[in-house]
Amino acid sequence: MSAHPVKLGGIHHAAYRCKDAAETVEWYGRVLGMDYTTAFAEDHVPSTGEFDPYMHVFLEAGNGNVLAFFELPGQPAMGRDEATPAWVQHLAFRVPDMAALLAAKAHIEAQGIDVLGPTHHGIFQSIYFFDPNGHRIELACDIGTAEQYAELKRVAAPMLDEWSRTKRAPRHAAWLHEGAQAPNE
Incomplete structure (x- = not known):
C-alpha cells in the first residue's frame, strides 16, 4: 500500500463567522480562558481579490489548537442553517477530567450562561452552551477505557x-x- 500524498499535521485553525470581533474575543477570554493571539484586517479577500472588508481574529484553544472568527460588516446579518438542528453544528473542546468539566460548568453558569449537562456519552461526558454568535459550544472529558x-x-x-x-x-x-x-x- 502506498503512502497517501497528503501529509496532514493537524488542524491549523478552524474559522467561523462572528457578529462582533471585540465582543467575541472578550467572551472567549472571559468564559473559556482563551488567549487572543493574532488578528488580520483587510479590505480585499486575499484568495479572491474581491472587496469585502473583514477582521479575522485568532484565539489559542490549548495544545497549539486555534479557533478563528471573521467579522464581516459588509455582509448581510449573520444567521444559521435553519435546516440543521441547533445541536448538530458545534465546537467541542477537551477538558482534562470530570472535575474540570464540573468546575467549568459552575464558572460558565456564574457568567449568566445557560448550560446543558453533563450528558453521558458512554466514553465521554459533555456540557453544552452557546456563544454570543449563536455557535453551540461543547466541553467534553474522556472517561472511556x-x-x-x-x-x-x-x-x-x-x-x-x-x-x-x-x-x-x-x-x-x-x-x-x-x-x-x-x-x-
Whole structure:
C-alpha cells in the first residue's frame, strides 16, 4: 500500500463567522480562558481579490489548537442553517477530567450562561452552551477505557455500512448507553 500524498499535521485553525470581533474575543477570554493571539484586517479577500472588508481574529484553544472568527460588516446579518438542528453544528473542546468539566460548568453558569449537562456519552461526558454568535459550544472529558475505544474502532466500519443501508441506528455500540461496558469485558 502506498503512502497517501497528503501529509496532514493537524488542524491549523478552524474559522467561523462572528457578529462582533471585540465582543467575541472578550467572551472567549472571559468564559473559556482563551488567549487572543493574532488578528488580520483587510479590505480585499486575499484568495479572491474581491472587496469585502473583514477582521479575522485568532484565539489559542490549548495544545497549539486555534479557533478563528471573521467579522464581516459588509455582509448581510449573520444567521444559521435553519435546516440543521441547533445541536448538530458545534465546537467541542477537551477538558482534562470530570472535575474540570464540573468546575467549568459552575464558572460558565456564574457568567449568566445557560448550560446543558453533563450528558453521558458512554466514553465521554459533555456540557453544552452557546456563544454570543449563536455557535453551540461543547466541553467534553474522556472517561472511556482503552478497550472501549478499541471496540469502537473495531465496529466503526460495520456501523457505517449498516447505517448506509438502513438509515437507522446500528446496535454495534449499544453498550455506550447501557452502562458503558464494552462487549467481552
